[in-house]
Amino acid sequence: DLQVGSFVLVPFGRRRLAGWVTGFTDDPPDVRIRPVDELLVDEPVFDERGLALARWIAEHYMSPLRDALRCLLPPGAGRDTQTWVAAECGAAEGASQLHRAPRQLQVFEALVSAGEALELDELVVTLQERDASANRSTIMSAVRSLEERGLVCVRRTLASPSVRERRQQIARLAGRRDWAQVADRLQSRAPRQAETILELQAAEDGLLVAELHRSAVNALAEKGLVKITEEPVRRRPEGAGLEGQAEEFLTLTEHQRCALEQIDEALRRREYHGLLLHGVTGSGKTEVYLHAIASALRQGRGAVVLVPEIALTPQMVGRFRARFGERLALLHSALSAGERYDEWMRVQRGEADLVVGARSAIFAPLDEIGVIVIDEEHERAYKQDSPPRYHAVEVARRRAKQHAAVLIMGSATPSLESYHQARDPECDIALCELPERIDSRPLPEVEIIDLRGETLMGRGGTFSQRLLDALDGVFARREQAMLFLNRRGYSTFVICKSCGFTLNCEDCSVSLIYHHQSREMRCHHCDFAVPVPAVCPSCGSEDIGFHGLGTERVADQIAREFEGVRVLRMDRDTTGGKGAYARILQEFARRQADVLIGTQMIAKGHDFPDVTLVGVLNADTGLNRPDFRASEHTFQLLTQVAGRAGRADKPGRVLVQTYNPEHPAITNASRHDYESFYSYELAKRRENMYPPFARLVNLTISDEDADRALGIARRIAYELQERGVRHKRGRVQFVGPAQAPLARLRGRYRYHLLLKGESSGELRAALAAVLDALGDEAEAVTVDVDPLDMM
Numbered sequence: 001d002l003q004v005g006s007f008v009l010v011p012f013g014r015r016r017l018a019g020w021v022t023g024f025t026d027d028p029p030d031v032r033i034r035p036v037d038e039l040l041v042d043e044p045v046f047d048e049r050g051l052a053l054a055r056w057i058a059e060h061y062m063s064p065l066r067d068a069l070r071c072l073l074p075p076g077a078g079r080d081t082q083t084w085v086a087a088e089c090g091a092a093e094g095a096s097q098l099h100r101a102p103r104q105l106q107v108f109e110a111l112v113s114a115g116e117a118l119e120l121d122e123l124v125v126t127l128q129e130r131d132a133s134a135n136r137s138t139i140m141s142a143v144r145s146l147e148e149r150g151l152v153c154v155r156r157t158l159a160s161p162s163v164r165e166r167r168q169q170i171a172r173l174a175g176r177r178d179w180a181q182v183a184d185r186l187q188s189r190a191p192r193q194a195e196t197i198l199e200l201q202a203a204e205d206g207l208l209v210a211e212l213h214r215s216a217v218n219a220l221a222e223k224g225l226v227k228i229t230e231e232p233v234r235r236r237p238e239g240a241g242l243e244g245q246a247e248e249f250l251t252l253t254e255h256q257r258c259a260l261e262q263i264d265e266a267l268r269r270r271e272y273h274g275l276l277l278h279g280v281t282g283s284g285k286t287e288v289y290l291h292a293i294a295s296a297l298r299q300g301r302g303a304v305v306l307v308p309e310i311a312l313t314p315q316m317v318g319r320f321r322a323r324f325g326e327r328l329a330l331l332h333s334a335l336s337a338g339e340r341y342d343e344w345m346r347v348q349r350g351e352a353d354l355v356v357g358a359r360s361a362i363f364a365p366l367d368e369i370g371v372i373v374i375d376e377e378h379e380r381a382y383k384q385d386s387p388p389r390y391h392a393v394e395v396a397r398r399r400a401k402q403h404a405a406v407l408i409m410g411s412a413t414p415s416l417e418s419y420h421q422a423r424d425p426e427c428d429i430a431l432c433e434l435p436e437r438i439d440s441r442p443l444p445e446v447e448i449i450d451l452r453g454e455t456l457m458g459r460g461g462t463f464s465q466r467l468l469d470a471l472d473g474v475f476a477r478r479e480q481a482m483l484f485l486n487r488r489g490y491s492t493f494v495i496c497k498s499c500g501f502t503l504n505c506e507d508c509s510v511s512l513i514y515h516h517q518s519r520e521m522r523c524h525h526c527d528f529a530v531p532v533p534a535v536c537p538s539c540g541s542e543d544i545g546f547h548g549l550g551t552e553r554v555a556d557q558i559a560r561e562f563e564g565v566r567v568l569r570m571d572r573d574t575t576g577g578k579g580a581y582a583r584i585l586q587e588f589a590r591r592q593a594d595v596l597i598g599t600q601m602i603a604k605g606h607d608f609p610d611v612t613l614v615g616v617l618n619a620d621t622g623l624n625r626p627d628f629r630a631s632e633h634t635f636q637l638l639t640q641v642a643g644r645a646g647r648a649d650k651p652g653r654v655l656v657q658t659y660n661p662e663h664p665a666i667t668n669a670s671r672h673d674y675e676s677f678y679s680y681e682l683a684k685r686r687e688n689m690y691p692p693f694a695r696l697v698n699l700t701i702s703d704e705d706a707d708r709a710l711g712i713a714r715r716i717a718y719e720l721q722e723r724g725v726r727h728k729r730g731r732v733q734f735v736g737p738a739q740a741p742l743a744r745l746r747g748r749y750r751y752h753l754l755l756k757g758e759s760s761g762e763l764r765a766a767l768a769a770v771l772d773a774l775g776d777e778a779e780a781v782t783v784d785v786d787p788l789d790m791m
Contacts, residue, residue, distance in 0.1 A: 002036065004051055005044030007073075009037040014154070020069055022051055043348075046072040046365075049402050056398055061785045062764055063388035071363045071388070074348070075340040076163025084155045085143055086117035097149060104142045106131065108151060117155065163341040166233045171217050172206035173197065174227040182225065192216040200226065234346070235338040237330045249291060249323070255279075256288050259432040263292045263406050267299060267370055272401045276377070276422040277410040279434030280443060280672060281643020282607075285410040286316075288434075289373045290323055292408060293354060296370025297327070301405070302353040303371040306361055306392060308379030308604075315585065315606060316375070317356055324354050331357035331364060334581065359384065359392040362399065369403040372396045376604055377409035377418060378636055383788040391786055393418075397428075412643060413636040413674060416681055420692040437647075444614070444645040444652030446670040450661040462549060462557050467615050467655050471558075474613045475565055475594055479650065481613040483558070483597045484641045486621045488571040489513035489550035494521065494532070498541035503533065509744040515552060515573065526746045554617060555597045570598035603641040612652050614645040619658040619666055626741045627790040628690050631665040635677050638669035689733075691786075695760040697767060698787035699753040700740060703780050706749035712777050713737035713751040719770040725755070732757040732766060741791045752790075760785060 002008070006021040011034050018040060046054070046069070054068035061068075087108060098105040110126055111118060118126070120143075127134040146152040173179060179201045186194040196216045200207060209217055209228060220226035252260060259277055266273030279285045293303040307316050321328050329343040329352035346352040348365040355364040359382055362372070374382070374393055382392040393409065400407040409418060409429070422431035437443065447466070454464045463471075474481045494514055495502050503512045505523035512521035514532065522529040535542050555569045570584050581601075588596050589608060596602055616638060623634045638656065646652020658666055668677035686693050699716065703709035717727070717737055725732050733756050740750035757763045764785070771778045 001039055003044045004048055005046040006039060007041040007045050009040055010034070011037060020045070022065075022069075045074065050363075050365075053395070053399060053402065057388050057390050057395065060394075060760070060764075061388050061390050062767070062783045067388045068390075071360065071390075072365075074163075074344045074365075076337050083120040084117040085111060085120060085123055086153050086155075087111040088151055088153050097151070101142075101145070103134075103138055104146055106134070107139060107142045108146060111152060117153075163337045165341075165345070166235060166338060167230045168233045169209035170206040170229050170231050171196075171200060171209050171212060171221075171226050172229070173200045174225055177225075190216070190219070193220055196220060197225065235336065235342045237335050237339050237343065249294070250284075250287050252287065252291065253284065253434075253436070253438065255432075255434045255436070256284055256291075259288050259434070260291050260295075262430065262432065263288075263371070263408065264295050266406045267292075267295050267301075270404050272404050272407070272428070274397065274400070274407045274429040275409070276414055276418055276429050276431050277408055277434065278414055278419070278422075278431060278674070279410065279412060280437060281412045281640065282437040282441065282443075282647050283412075283434035284438045285375070285434060286319060289375070289408065289410070290319070292371050292373070292406065293320075293324070296406075297324070297353060299370055301368045301370030301403075302366035303355070303373070304361060304364055304366065304369060304396075305354070305356045305373040306375065306382070306396065307356070307358060308376045308381035309358070309601060320354065320356055327352055328354045328356060329364070331355055331361040333358065333360075334579075362392050362395050369399065369405045371406050371408065372400050374407070374409045375411075376640075377411045378413055378415040379604075380633075380788045383786075385789065389784050391788075394786070413639045416632060416678065416685065417692045419678060420682070441646065441649075442651060443672050444642055444654045446642055446654040446656060446672070448661045448666065448670050449655055449657045451657050451659050452661075454657075462554060462617060463561075463615075464655075464657055467657065468561070470613055470653065470655055471562065471595070471615070475562060477612075479612045480588070480591070480593075480608060480610045481595045481615065482602055482608075482611055482641070482644055483554060483595060483615045483617060484599075484602060484637075485549065485551050485554055485597070485617040486599050486637065487550050487618075488524070488573055488599055489515050489522070489552055495545055496536035496539060496541055497543040497545050499536060499539040501536050501538035503530075503537070507744070507747040509742060513550065517552065517573075525742070549618065551597050551599060558595060558597065565595060566593040568593040568596045570596060570601050572599070575601070600637060600641075602644070603637055604643075606644055607647050608644070609647060610650070611644055612646060612650045614641055614652070614654045616641060616654070616656040616658075619656050620660050623660060623663065623665065625791070628685070628688070629788070629790070631663070631684075632681055634663075635665040635669050635681075638666065639672065639674070642669065642672075689756050694756045694758060695763060696785075696787055697755040697760070697763045698784040698790065699755070699767075700750055700782040700784070701737070701753070701780055702745070702748040702750045702782070704748055709749045709751050709780065710737070712774070712780050713753060715774065715777070716753055716770055716781070719773050720753075720755075720766065723766055723769055725766050732762050754790075 002021055004021055004023060008019055008021060009016050010019050016037060050072045054065060054072060057063065057068040058065040095105060095108065098108060106127060110123065124136050124139050127139055143152060143154065147154050179197055183194040183197045186197070192213050193216045196212055197220065199212065217226060217228065221228050259275065262273065262275060277285050277288060289305065296303050305320065317330060329347050331340060331343055344365070347355055353366065355361050355366065374396055377393055384390050397407055418429065421427040422429045449464045449466055451464065471481055503521050504510065505512055505526065505528050507528055508523055508525045510523060510525060512523055515522055519532055520529045521532055533544065536544060551569055551571045552573065555567050558565060559567050568584055568588055574584065575581050585606065587593055591610065619634065619638060623630055642654040645654050656666065656670060660666060664677060664680045685691065701709050701713040701716070714737060717734065720734050721727065725734055727733065728735055734753055736753035737751045740752045743750060755763050755767065767783065771781065
């Protein structure tokens with residue numbers, strides 16, 4: 001029964017652990033072999049291609065193979081081990097051996113008192129309630145000693161899966177009979193049973209037992225008149241999308257047809273083909289995706305569509321579900337664990353052959369893939385920030401080659417790396433341009449407002465006069481507006497006007513953000529929160545000022561400035577609940593609000609025909625981040641958010657407030673000029689040896705002790721130099737160590753080293769040797785291959 005991908009239970013010392021079969025051999029190794037105990041799942045959870053993909057991820061991103069394999073498992077399939085401990089003998093006999101081992105005596109007496117086996121976590125909690133000095137490691141040590149003395153029995157089992165298939169009981173009439181006559185016979189002595197028979201007769205395919213009279217159903221089942229079966233229940237994701245999505249395929253423009261011809265030709269020849277679809281906002285990239293997927297499905301092949309943020313999913317799902325119906329499965333983290341599991345199983349069983357989802361949907365268990373679509377391919381959300389730190393775009397390219405599929409990467413502002421590759425005739429990515437909006441609609445007019453010469457208006461000094469006047473006009477015409485500020489909260493910092501004290505996070509080197517609704521000062525990195533102080537904690541002054549701007553404050557000021565205007569806000573604070581994204585977008589689409597205020601969640605993918613004004617309140621928010629991609633991210637955000645205006649018959653207008661009106665990221669975004677920005681940024685990257693002219697590996701060294709973290713960072717620098725990697729020189733080089741921009745995060749001090757080189761293979765080889773030389777100290781090092789976040 002064993003195959004590659006089988007999920008099995010194996011003996012491991014005195015424990016039994018879950019593992020995966022990754023291969024077979026005819027040559028037994030020179031060690032003692034123990035048998036596999038049992039299969040945990042009937043069918044393999046990955047195949048040979050999945051294993052090859054996991055091996056590539058583990059090698060390329062320098063992560064353990066187990067972490068890469070976990071990406072291929074169904075949601076909730078991971079099973080932890082549980083340790084159970086029970087006393088073996090009576091209290092008096094055991095206690096007499098432990099008078100010189102107080103911790104062991106304490107553990108033993110707790111087990112005897114319980115009278116049954118305790119799960120280890122429960123035992124730890126019980127002992128800590130009695131003795132605050134007890135901790136898990138000392139208790140584990142005591143348990144091991146007691147086990148060696150023969151005083152306790154330790155049993156290790158697998159915990160139940162966190163997600164299981166949901167099943168329900170269905171009642172159906174058994175066989176063919178004159179059921180009306182049967183009901184008549186039962187009416188006088190068993191009216192409930194007669195009523196149940198008539199209900200089941202009226203139902204086409206049975207009824208839930210839970211919806212019927214239980215005792216009547218059981219009695220009828222005993223008589224052989226009713227058959228009860230258990231059947232799986234699909235937990236269906238809510239909020240499929242927005243109303244009014246067209247089911248028909250639209251007529252393609254000449255540029256769209258050109259792109260689709262390339263895709264169809266590659267599908268017909270069943271060969272890998274990579275395509276960067278560079279289209280201005282509103283140029284119809286999604287319609288190309290839909291036609292390409294339809295072509296793949298006609299061939300009996302599946303498709304995967306990745307979107308960067310779950311905020312985009314409601315509209316995307318609405319369009320795709322309207323075209324493809326129940327062939328679509330939805331996979332993303334905002335679904336419940338049960339919903340994700342059921343959708344994943346539908347794909348594995350072949351009930352769905354189109355998958356739409358966020359980053360992890362690239363691992364959906366489709367047997368044959370024809371098309372992989374990556375919408376907004378430039379987005380940082382495609383990079384995983386925990387092990388294995390893979391980039392979904394690169395994994396998609398690898399998987400597309402495995403399946404001889406077409407990879408379509410779409411964006412109005414593609415990453416410099418992707419655009420540079422697509423313009424290289426020797427690269428495996430082709431470039432296809434969509435330079436015009438559908439129906440030749442004009443791109444919105446963009447005006448730059450220089451805040452250096454403006455007196456900011458409004459009750460909080462947030463808006464220029466031009467933006468206030470524009471909003472007034474939009475509301476008077478009963479149109480809609482969107483306001484963009486990539487910073488949530490009410491105020492970004494609180495300062496004492498008497499002594500200058502600012503309230504900072506205890507565990508991170510950042511100031512706390514004021515949230516008006518909850519009346520809290522909160523850290524956006526670790527969620528540490530404290531109430532707003534009534535007086536300065538440093539000098540006791542009551543003269544405390546709130547400074548800086550966040551989306552919560554903007555929403556409050558709009559409501560105060562424009563009486564009767566309906567305001568919606570979309571940021572992490574308002575979208576925490578299940579279905580919150582879809583609800584906010586649906587309300588705005590139904591004209592239940594006049595203005596939508598938000599962070600980058602509102603910047604891309606949304607299509608609202610009545611939005612005629614977009615206001616960017618501060619274009620400089622991310623421009624001065626200590627990150628070589630800061631200009632690129634600013635250009636992309638401004639271009640994307642500007643593209644939300646004027647997407648239907650009404651012309652659009654964009655007002656951008658900035659203190660840096662001459663910056664190329666802002667001036668080129670205002671002209672919708674990607675090519676000029678690309679040339680400007682490319683020259684800077686070439687001069688400083690950054691991608692696309694180099695590959696990077698970012699090392700973060702963190703420890704609760706700052707000196708220890710710095711010491712490890714300096715040792716890495718020394719080990720690199722010993723292996724020929726030079727500081728800031730050569731084709732393989734390193735920069736640092738230096739304190740990270742976020743010098744302290746979640747209680748750990750952080751230092752960075754950055755490796756640069758033409759080949760990621762050379763970088764990985766040099767780094768592997770260094771990490772091996774570090775030994776146990778390597779546990780303090782986080783390795784990020786091809787990093788996107790340099791903070």
